[in-house]
Amino acid sequence: MAGPVQAPLTSFDVELEPIQLVAPDGTPTDETRYRREIPPETLGWLYELMAVTRALDAEFVNLQRQGELALFASCRGQEAAQIGSAACLRKTDWLFPQYREIGAFLVRGITPAQMSAVWRGRWHGGLGFTEKCVAPIAIPIGTHGLHAVGAAMAAQRLGEDSVSVAYLGDGAMSEGDAHEALNLAAVFKAPCVFFVQNNQWAISVPVSKQQAGPSIAHRAIGYGMPGIRVDGNDVLACQAVMAEAAQRAREGRGPTLIEAVTYRLGPHTTSDDPTRYRSQEEVDKWAALDPIPRYRTYLQNIDVWTERLEHRVDTRAARLCTELRDAVVNTADMDIGELFDTVYAEITPTLQSQRDQLMAELAKEA
Amino acid sequence: MTQIIERPADYGDDAHEPALFTPVPTTTSLTMVQAINRALHDAMAADDRVLVFGQDVATLGGVFRVTEGLNETFGDGRCFDTPLAESAIIGIAVGLAIRGFVPVPEIQFDGFSYPAFDQMVSHLAKYRVRTHGDVDMPVTIRIPSFGGIGAVEHHSESTETYWAHTAGLKVVVPSTPSDAYWLLRHSIASRDPVVFLEPKRRYWAREDVDTVTPGLPIGRAAVRRVGDDVTVLTYGGLVQTALAAADLAADHYGWSLEVVDLRSLNPLDFDTIAASVRKTGRAVVVHEGARTLGFGAELAARIQEELFYDLEAPVLRATGFDTPYPPARLEKLWLPGVDRLIDCVERAMSA
Numbered sequence: 001m002a003g004p005v006q007a008p009l010t011s012f013d014v015e016l017e018p019i020q021l022v023a024p025d026g027t028p029t030d031e032t033r034y035r036r037e038i039p040p041e042t043l044g045w046l047y048e049l050m051a052v053t054r055a056l057d058a059e060f061v062n063l064q065r066q067g068e069l070a071l072f073a074s075c076r077g078q079e080a081a082q083i084g085s086a087a088c089l090r091k092t093d094w095l096f097p098q099y100r101e102i103g104a105f106l107v108r109g110i111t112p113a114q115m116s117a118v119w120r121g122r123w124h125g126g127l128g129f130t131e132k133c134v135a136p137i138a139i140p141i142g143t144h145g146l147h148a149v150g151a152a153m154a155a156q157r158l159g160e161d162s163v164s165v166a167y168l169g170d171g172a173m174s175e176g177d178a179h180e181a182l183n184l185a186a187v188f189k190a191p192c193v194f195f196v197q198n199n200q201w202a203i204s205v206p207v208s209k210q211q212a213g214p215s216i217a218h219r220a221i222g223y224g225m226p227g228i229r230v231d232g233n234d235v236l237a238c239q240a241v242m243a244e245a246a247q248r249a250r251e252g253r254g255p256t257l258i259e260a261v262t263y264r265l266g267p268h269t270t271s272d273d274p275t276r277y278r279s280q281e282e283v284d285k286w287a288a289l290d291p292i293p294r295y296r297t298y299l300q301n302i303d304v305w306t307e308r309l310e311h312r313v314d315t316r317a318a319r320l321c322t323e324l325r326d327a328v329v330n331t332a333d334m335d336i337g338e339l340f341d342t343v344y345a346e347i348t349p350t351l352q353s354q355r356d357q358l359m360a361e362l363a364k365e366a
Numbered sequence: 367m368t369q370i371i372e373r374p375a376d377y378g379d380d381a382h383e384p385a386l387f388t389p390v391p392t393t394t395s396l397t398m399v400q401a402i403n404r405a406l407h408d409a410m411a412a413d414d415r416v417l418v419f420g421q422d423v424a425t426l427g428g429v430f431r432v433t434e435g436l437n438e439t440f441g442d443g444r445c446f447d448t449p450l451a452e453s454a455i456i457g458i459a460v461g462l463a464i465r466g467f468v469p470v471p472e473i474q475f476d477g478f479s480y481p482a483f484d485q486m487v488s489h490l491a492k493y494r495v496r497t498h499g500d501v502d503m504p505v506t507i508r509i510p511s512f513g514g515i516g517a518v519e520h521h522s523e524s525t526e527t528y529w530a531h532t533a534g535l536k537v538v539v540p541s542t543p544s545d546a547y548w549l550l551r552h553s554i555a556s557r558d559p560v561v562f563l564e565p566k567r568r569y570w571a572r573e574d575v576d577t578v579t580p581g582l583p584i585g586r587a588a589v590r591r592v593g594d595d596v597t598v599l600t601y602g603g604l605v606q607t608a609l610a611a612a613d614l615a616a617d618h619y620g621w622s623l624e625v626v627d628l629r630s631l632n633p634l635d636f637d638t639i640a641a642s643v644r645k646t647g648r649a650v651v652v653h654e655g656a657r658t659l660g661f662g663a664e665l666a667a668r669i670q671e672e673l674f675y676d677l678e679a680p681v682l683r684a685t686g687f688d689t690p691y692p693p694a695r696l697e698k699l700w701l702p703g704v705d706r707l708i709d710c711v712e713r714a715m716s717a
Contacts, residue, residue, distance in 0.1 A: 150461020
């Protein structure tokens with residue numbers, strides 16, 4: 001029989017000022033609690049991933065504009081948050097993305113073809129994600145945080161030191177499921193990190209209309225977990241705070257809520273017109289804080305950036321964009337029979353008869 | 367004592383006459399609560415991946431004591447209390463299933479399944495399709511369900527149609543302790559999510575349960591009483607009502623009712639339904655839930671689509687009404703009982 005449970009006594013402080021390792025002008029900040037000095041190859045790799053994400057993202061937008069994709073949700077401006085948070089994890093850590101996480105997908109080796117299945121309308125959720133320990137794209141907002149908690153509870157029971165990461169946004173944090181996920185993770189000390197990309201806008205609603213509290217990270221205090229605000233446009237800072245949170249989870253010390261303060265430079269999706277709800281001044285202000293030029297300047301200042309690195313970026317970006325275009329334009333649609341065949345492990349009699357009906361219709365048309 | 371009739375396993379197109387089920391040696395006299403508890407225990411003992419969790423299931427053993435002893439036997443890792451959060455209970459089940467566990471979460475009462483609706487419909491049901499068949503979702507959601515026990519509001523609801531309307535979920539409803547034991551074992555063994563609706567009004571029904579010989583699988587109906595005049599299609603707590611009505615119909619009117627216990631609403635055993643309706647030419651559906659778009663609507667539609675020329679009478683429905691579930695002192699008036707069913711039978715017989 002379980003005895004009476006004592007209320008948790010630990011309380012965490014949350015700093016309003018985001019953690020920053022590299023200032024917008026590319027110079028190192030005074031922050032000393034996190035390590036900036038990582039191997040040059042890793043520094044270059046982070047740059048490559050960010051720049052390639054930007055290029056691939058642009059190609060997705062082009063393909064949508066050319067009528068090849070029904071829709072696309074650009075992550076332009078959020079590359080540092082995505083790459084920094086995903087790059088420091090192990091391949092056996094599980095990611096639970098929303099739908100804007102191209103950068104994280106790229107880190108995991110998910111191919112442009114696999115990502116594009118969603119936007120091309122070939123298949124829901126993407127293809128082949130779970131082989132890479134990435135959950136399929138979750139379009140309902142905030143609901144997949146609970147899946148991350150469940151996967152983290154699985155890791156506890158399997159005796160693994162793997163971590164689950166839920167990618168959420170500022171809008172998602174208004175959903176009831178986000179609250180339930182944070183609370184359960186804290187109660188069960190689940191090895192889970194909630195990485196919230198606060199990109200300031202949930203379609204047309206600003207974060208100021210999503211919550212009245214001082215910050216998203218501050219909510220962690222109420223759940224009994226650390227809450228950290230980080231400059232989401234500083235890849236090294238994102239990497240550092242995620243690495244710390246993941247280590248904390250691996251050691252059995254429970255979940256962390258990270259708020260990466262960033263900005264969605266593009267529209268919500270290709271169907272959105274952001275001029276209806278936000279000013280050009282605001283966009284310009286954030287464009288000046290673009291994570292990629294900032295990081296390049298930093299790398300130039302410490303002599304890590306080279307022409308060769310830039311060339312590598314260009315080559316890989318071109319290759320992935322070609323792969324993407326080829327996958328989108330030249331890949332056949334899925335067989336509609338697969339839609340019926342994947343509803344259950346074994347098709348039910350009723351569904352089989354409906355499948356037969358459709359196949360007969362198609363045979364008649366052929 | 368009700369005779370349990372089963373369709374032979376290797377039925378063909380011509381084999382629509384149900385064969386008599388040979389009773390197997392019984393082992394233990396159990397109530398439905400005890401049978402479900404035993405099934406959970408046996409499933410957890412058989413497979414380390416099986417986890418039981420929900421509100422009040424561990425220390426308390428469940429508000430109906432269905433999960434009694436599981437925490438003590440299997441420990442906090444296998445049977446645990448969750449915070450009071452239904453969406454979370456199903457949401458973590460999805461995450462646990464992705465990582466290979468076999469979650470058996472409990473939603474404490476039917477009326478509290480709605481906060482979990484989004485997780486069930488948008489995620490649990492769709493995960494196999496969304497992963498192109500790569501990920502199994504072997505989650506069995508147990509929900510004490512339906513009315514007839516004089517409960518307060520939100521504790522007597524019929525939710526089956528919501529789940530049966532959702533592609534990707536299986537929906538089963540046991541009517542006896544034996545069926546509860548085996549349907550639950552089959553549900554937990556299923557690679558797909560199963561919504562397991564437990565008829566609270568039958569929780570304390572007792573019978574001998576054979577926990578050795580596997581019972582009918584999911585997707586098979588059981589003919590609980592053989593008859594010639596009218597097929598009564600029902601499930602869960604109302605199977606007993608239908609059997610009582612069949613006795614009355616035979617004694618007072620000389621009508622012979624065939625009672626088909628659907629057991630599984632999805633997959634639906636339409637072969638057994640069709641075989642019975644072809645024989646009787648008349649069908650009456652009985653369920654507690656509201657009539658409009660209740661499960662009876664689907665059955666009536668399908669029977670007329672596929673068996674129109676076998677019918678002697680319209681398919682009729684003895685159901686609850688299109689109101690919220692009534693307060694306890696009114697529920698006897700509202701619930702379909704023997705009288706409402708007999709009225710339908712009379713109309714079918716005089717058509």
